[in-house]
Amino acid sequence: MSSEYDLTKEVTDKYSLRGRVFNKIRDDILNGVYKEHDELKEIKIGKELGVSRTPVREALRQLELEGLVQIIPNRGAFVTGIQENDVHDIYMIRALLEGLCARWATERIKPEQLEAMEENIYLAEYHAAKGHMDQMAELDSQFHHILYDACSSKMLEHLLIDYHQYVLRIRKKTLSTVERSTACNKEHRGIMEAIRAGKADLAERLAGEHMRSAYENMVRNGLYDIYKSDRKDS
Amino acid sequence: MSSEYDLTKEVTDKYSLRGRVFNKIRDDILNGVYKEHDELKEIKIGKELGVSRTPVREALRQLELEGLVQIIPNRGAFVTGIQENDVHDIYMIRALLEGLCARWATERIKPEQLEAMEENIYLAEYHAAKGHMDQMAELDSQFHHILYDACSSKMLEHLLIDYHQYVLRIRKKTLSTVERSTACNKEHRGIMEAIRAGKADLAERLAGEHMRSAYENMVRNGLYDIYKSDRKDS
DNA sequence: ACGTGTATAATTGTATACATCAAAAACAAT
């Protein structure tokens, strides 16, 4: 069972109103429901979700810290969103950090975690072969979360989980093609083998390349036109 | 004038209660006033600061997102703090990211920013020579913020400012020695020269080394014993 | 003595009320 690698960020999210509101708004921003510079009014959102202002406010304050929302005192909360160039930056940042994560994981991974990775890749290859594309994003997420866990760095894990979330929507699209999915699985396997063999340098390099190739695939296929609509050159 | 590079993270911090409460608790955690596993009760903190629970709650929710506080639903908020190994991780992460920042800054820096860096280093060298150690942390912060600004990446800037803050207390201690201060200034100058010369690879490498040498200096001088007290091996 | 169960207190979660601020509208003056 790999239910251990639950992808929910905080346990609180499921059980508190604030957590649900936070996730809802966050998803709506990442999924383009709210666009750049949209104003997020506490009362309106509260009504829509059937809650009072309080949990909405708390959620907005958190989103401010994540950089998805800008709060101007006494004015309101405005969507910051993710720009086209932000996606580029995120992938370049991730290339470095996933590399570091793979390096540390090589030195610190536990047998169960390696086991879990093995199982994950096996499953992913199976579903890719069968064309079950809807499963791929989930499995990809899981693979990376196992890696984040295995690096045994609270700091790095926290960071990578955040950045992983940011590009959630785009990842779903990217992985919906068979080509990218199979390539992705191959790269995952490569990283795992390097970790298993204790080759930290190789693992780091492969993890970095994994990010770059994901990004290049995205650009090549014009898969992030979705962000272009609400672009502003300021 | 370099007042442009104001180090406050958000404008809201100064003017809203929540912002002040947030900064206060944050500083208290980073400065060791609250220790690992301390419980942060909304009413108590509110009373201490002379405010109601609302701003305190919002601040705690934000700190949760920063990872400095863990919130257990219906139970309370507990200090997570920064462990000894977290400091290590932060510096290794920063080594990569400051490197990337320097690289991008090399390609995108504006003349005014280069000017500001020049001025900053000049001032820092002056104060270091005069033994004005109290100024060093501030100037160091300023240098890095100029760099963050110059890389023209909202994402990377946001991230680096966060991590820079995390190690604020320890940086103050480290820079209080003349040796480290002068070495630090030399490294800053090196980075600036590389950027000015358009040597991105060199700038990246130097910025990374700057972090590693800062960390090694810290370890060598046992300067982060302060974190050891509340350590737990879990 | 020990564990269990209930009552009480304390704390958090949420909703609402009031205060404050800022943009928008209405109006006056030029």
Next chain:
DNA sequence: ATTGTTTTTGATGTATACAATTATACACGT
């Protein structure tokens, strides 16, 4: 018609009130 001022409106900032949950204390039974 345009500008400047006042009024109004609507939103946020903060405080408080109530509900739900959890921790504590104590009595009871074994």
